[in-house]
Amino acid sequence: MKRWGKFSTLKERGEWVELLFMAAAASHGYHVLKPWGDSLAYDVGIEHRGSLLRVQVKSSSARNGTGYFCQFRRNYLTKHPYTVDDVDLFATYVIPVNVWYLIPAAVVLKPTRKVGLMVYPVTALKQDRYKYEHYREAWGLLAKTRQDLSRRRKPC
Numbered sequence: 001m002k003r004w005g006k007f008s009t010l011k012e013r014g015e016w017v018e019l020l021f022m023a024a025a026a027s028h029g030y031h032v033l034k035p036w037g038d039s040l041a042y043d044v045g046i047e048h049r050g051s052l053l054r055v056q057v058k059s060s061s062a063r064n065g066t067g068y069f070c071q072f073r074r075n076y077l078t079k080h081p082y083t084v085d086d087v088d089l090f091a092t093y094v095i096p097v098n099v100w101y102l103i104p105a106a107v108v109l110k111p112t113r114k115v116g117l118m119v120y121p122v123t124a125l126k127q128d129r130y131k132y133e134h135y136r137e138a139w140g141l142l143a144k145t146r147q148d149l150s151r152r153r154k155p156c
Contacts (some may be wrong), residue, residue, distance in 0.1 A: 017059040017093050024100065028139045041074075041086030051145045056082065058092040058103075060119075067118040068094045070101070072108050084109050090144050096152050097121045102138040102151040 007013040012084075022032045022044055033045035033052075042054035059116060062069045070092045087105045094101070099121040108114050119132050141149065 011058065018056045018057045018094060021057045021091050030142050031079060032062055041082060046142045053142060053146065055089045055090045055091050056087045058090060059095055060092060061095040064118065066122055067120040069116055071116045081113060082109060085148060088149050089141060090120050091119050094119060095122050100137055101132060101135045102141045103132060103135045104141065
């Protein structure tokens with residue numbers, strides 16, 4: 001079995017994770033929009049009260065110690081990194097523990113772009129490793145506007 005589980009390719013796994021995200025967002029009461037094709041920088045649109053958020057869906061199964069490494073790069077075929085003009089929110093699914101992290105793009109991309117970060121849905125050994133834990137299951141962020149997310153550092 002490949003390191004990404006029962007899928008033959010990472011693209012198949014990515015499509016599965018997008019479906020999981022859309023189902024979870026809908027179960028939280030949000031209107032889910034799926035762009036046709038793969039030409040946009042985001043995977044899913046979330047419409048809430050007339051506002052549209054662009055969500056890029058990611059996944060991780062790469063455990064490193066007590067945490068999981070989450071990457072925020074486009075595929076290896078493109079040289080153009082994500083920008084806050086393309087994406088409003090990253091939704092990262094940690095597959096082995098069935099946990100979502102909803103992180104505003106501004107947190108990942110500003111002031112300096114992070115290509116990856118660690119999350120600790122199980123147990124962190126050191127207190128300073130909890131930097132992104134307040135984004136765990138932060139579904140309320142989908143009700144925010146683009147402007148709110150570009151300013152916001154922590155969910156309400």
